[in-house]
Amino acid sequence: MEKQLALEMRGITKRFGNVVANRNVDLDLYRGEILAVLGENGCGKTTLMNMLAGIYFPDEGTIRINGKEVVIQSPKDAFAHGIGMIHQHFKLVDLFTAAENIVLGVHQEGRYNIREINAEVAKIADRYGFHLDPAKKVYNMSVSEKQTVEIIKVLYRGADILILDEPTAVLTPQEITRLFSVLRRMKEDGKSIIIITHKLNEVMEVSDRVAILRRGEHIATVNTKETDEARLTEMMVGKKVLLNIERLNPVNPVPRLEVKGLNLYSSEGVHVLKDITFSANGGEILGIAGIAGSGQRELLEAISGLQPLESGSIIFNNPKKDQPVTFYHKSLKRVKELGAQDAFHDRNMNPVSFAGMNNKAIRKWVDSGGVLFREDEVMNLRDKTPLEIRQLGVHLSFVPEDRLGMGLVGSMGITDNMMLRSYRKGPAGFLDRKKPKALAEEIIGDLEVVTPGVNTPVRRLSGGNVQKVLVGREIAYTPKVLMAAYPVRGLDINSSYTIYNLLNKQKARGVAVIFVGEDLDVLLELCDRILVMNNGAVSGIVDARTATKEEIGLLMTGTERKEEDHEQA
C-alpha cells in the first residue's frame, strides 16, 4: 500500500515556565490511518495535539502538512490546514441546535439557510454512519451525541486530519463500539485520525500505529499489529525494572480504620462510590489499584471528611483500653471533654474526674501517665469535617493527588506550608513560625529537598521536591492513618524510593498506610494487600504477595459477573 504523509512534526518542544511539556517530539501521520497517541496522564499528549490545533504555539520545531511547512497560530489556521480537534471538554452552545453549532464561525458566501445546512449535516452523518438529528438542541443531547456534533463540526469544515482527545472517556461500551466503526469509515474515506488515549485495549482495537509518549518525549511509533499490550505498557511506563522495594512483614496488625457500605454521589448526581467496604490495618500498607477515575480520589476525600456521604460509616479504632492518655494526639480540651464523659480511670481503676482542677494540674496528672482509658476508643468519622476529626484527636494524614492545588499552597514557602496543619496551635491570634521553620529545615535535611531556602515559594520547586515537602509534613503530623494518592506520580526514581521508604517507616511505626497507585509493579512490591476499584466499587481485595498483575488487571476492568461474585463472597 502506498502511504502518503499527511502530517510531520519535527523537533517540537513546548515549555510552560520551567516545566517542559514536550521535548523534541517527532511525529508522522499518514493519510488514511488511525494513529493512537499513547501515554500516561501528564505525559504531554494533549499539549502536543493542542499545538496542531492552534491552541498553543510550539517554542521550537516545525510542522509540515502534505509536505509543506506550515505555521499554526490559531484554531483558524488549523482549520485552514484541514486540522480539526475534538477536545475532551466539548465546546458547544447549549441553546443552539446541532446544525447551528456546526456552522457557527464558518464564513461562507451566500445567505444563511438552515434547511440547506441541516441537509448537508445529515449527509455527512449518513456518509460515516453517525446518528444525529441536525435540528436537536444541544441541551437535549447525551454526551455521545454532543461528541458526534463536535466530530461533524470539524468534518463540515473540511478537516482531513481529525484529533480526538480521549474520546472514549465519557462513553458507554456500546457507544465506544459505534464511535470506532465511524472512525474506521472515515479512515477508509482517506481521513487521517489521531486518537489520544491511555487505554491499551482501545489502542489495540482501533489503531493502525501507536506513538508512545513518556514524560513529554516521543519514545517510539510502532505498528499496532506487530505489538501487544505488554510491550506497549513497557514503553509507556519505561523499561521493566526490578524495583526491589523493601517490604517488611506486618507486625501484629490491628484494624485501625473500618469503612462500611460507603455510598457517595457527586454534585452532578453520579454514583461515584458504590457500597465500599474494607478495613485498613495498622502496620500494613493497603494498596488501592484501579483505572484513573474509578473513585479512588473520592474515597480518600470521603475518609478525610471532604465529601458528604450518602450512607455508610467510617470507624476509627484506637485500642487504648487501660493505657495512659497522652497529649501526643489529644489536646487538653479534648482530654477535658473525655474526662467529663467519664472515659478515663486511674491506675487503681477509680473513675477520673477533672472537676475543680486547673489546667496545669490536669496536664501534670496526664503527663505522669496516671490517667488511663476505660475502653478502647471507637469513633465514627462520618459527617465530621477535617477540623472536627482533628479535634477528636484522630491523626489522619492525607497526601492528595493535587499537590499544589490541595496539599500545599504554591505561593508560600516551605515554612508556611508546614503550618497548614498546625497553625492553630500556639498563642491566640498570632502565628508561631519557630516550630514550623525548624520542621521545614528538618525535612529539607532529612529528605534532601533541593530548595534555595525555607521561604522560596514551593511552586518553584521541582515535582519531586514538592512531594517530599508534602509527604514530610503529613508524616510529621504523627499520623495513625496515612493516605497517599499517587505519591510518586511524576517523580524520578530516587525521589520515588525516598517516598517508598517513608511509607515503609510509617508502616513499621504501626501506622495504617493507604497507598493509591497506578503502577502495578510498585503496588505489588510495596503493599501488603491491594484493594482494586472498578467504576466506583470494590472489585476485589488481593494479597499483594501472591497476586499477579493479570489478576489485578482483570479486576480493574472487571465485568458485571465479577462484581456479583464479589458480592457473594
Place this chain on the structure above:
Amino acid sequence: MSKRDSEARVPLFHLSKRASIEPWKAWLIRVAAVALGLIVCGLVAFLLIEKLQQKPEKIGEFYYTFIKGAFGTTRKFWRFLKNLAVLLCISLALTPAFRMRFWNIGGEGQTLIGVLSAIAVDFYLGGKIPEWILLILMLIAALAAGAAWGVIPALFRAKWGTNETLFTLMMNYVATYLVAYFLVIWVPSGSSSLGKLKNGKLPVIGNENVLIIIVVLLVTAALYIYLSYTKHGYEINVVGESVRTARYVGIKVNRVIIRTMILSGALCGLAGYLIAAGSDQTVTTTSAGGQGFTGILVAWLGKFNPLFMILTAALIQLLNQGANQISQDFGVNNALPNVIVGIILFFVIGCEFFINYEVHFRGHHPEKGAVK
C-alpha cells in the same frame, strides 16, 4: 522551499511565561516603563497644548509641574499627604478581600456609606451631646455601616454563591442613592447641598491633617502585621490561593470570607469617617470621589503588600495633583490631565506583563543564554 520563505511565515515574536525573574530586572522594567510613560506624555502634551507648541522650551516646565502639584507649597504638600492617607486607607481596606480573591469592587460604596452614617449621627446629635462622645458615636456608625455594606455581599456569596463583583458594585449605587435620598430630607429647600456642619470635627494636632495621617499610618502597620503574622491573615492567604487547600486543612472558608469582608468594609467605613470628621463635615454623592476604585489600582500595583502600597498610593496621588496643576498652569481643561494620568498608568500596569512574560523574537532561541 527556501529558508527565507519559511522564516517569513514564522511570527515575528511569540510569548512565553517566565519561570522567575531577578528583582533588579523587574525593577529595571518598571523604571523604564515610567520613563517611557513620561516621554509619551510629553509628546501628547506637545500635540495638544498650544502654549507648548509656541514655546517648545517649556517642556521642562511641563515635567516640573508634576512635582509642583504635590510639593509646590507647604499647603499643597500637606494636602498631598492627607489625600494620600485617605486613598491609602481605602486601598488598605480592600487588600484583605483581594488577597482572599474576593473581588470587592464596592470600596466606593462602603466608604460613602461610612461618610453618610457619620454625618447622619453628626446631623442629628451634633451640639446635643459632648463633642468627644459625638466623635466616638460617629466612628462607631461609620465602621458599622461600612462593615454592613461589606458583609452583605459576603453573606450572599456564602449562602447562595452569588457573584461578589457584581454584588459589591451594585451596593455602590445603593449607597450613592441613599446619600441623595438623605440630602433631600436634610437640605432645606432652595439650597443645593448640605453645608459644613459645625460639630463633629476631629481634634487638630499641629494642623488638621496630622491626625488623619497618624491614624492611617497606624492602620497600615496594623494591617501589615495582621496579614503577615496572625492566624487570620494566614487563613486569608490560604483561602485566596486555593479554596480546596483551605477545606483540606479544615479552614471554614465561608467564615473566613465573612469575617474578612466585615474587616474590609469596616476599614472603608473608617476612611469614610476620616473624610467626614477629618475634613469635609458634610456629605455629597461624590464624597468618596472615586477613590474606592482608585484604591483597587493602588492595592493591585502594590501587590497587596501594605508597605509597598504606601509607594503606589503616593505615585497615584502625585500624578493626580500634578495633572491638576498642569491644567491650571497651562490653561487647559480638566480632561487633559486625566489623559496624562491614564497614559502613565497604562505603562506602569502594562509593564507587569513583561515582568511575567518573556518575548521571543524570530530566530532567537530561548536556551541560548536565556534564564534557566
